[in-house]
Amino acid sequence: MQTQNPFFDEMAKLTTAxxxxxxxxxxEARAALRSQADRIAAEFDLVRREDLDALRxxxxALRAELAALRAQQAGQETGTNTP
Structure with a gap:
């Protein structure tokens, strides 16, 4: 048979609390740190990874289009300069 010891009961409640x-x-500390990090990131005007990947x-695509236009222009210039 177990006996209830009020001291141990109170210690268990205190420990749980x-x-x-x-x-x-x-x-709360984790949330405050995350909030502070978000504020610092906003101050530094950082770019999100998804936005950077989209820009890349x-x-x-723009570089490929530019290369194609330059090749087309070079073809037209050589075609007009030839008598």
Missing amino acids: AMGLAQAAGE TELA
Whole structure:
């Protein structure tokens, strides 16, 4: 048969409350750190990875189009200069 010890019951409740408080404080600190990091990123005017990848893709397409236009122009210039 087990006996209830009020001291151990109170210690268990206190420990449980302390663990809950520590967990809540950790989550609050994590949220504050994330908020601070977002604010700093906004101040530095950083670009998101998705936006950078989209710009790189667009730039590659524009470079290909420019190369094609230059080749077309070079073909026209050699065609008009030949008698």
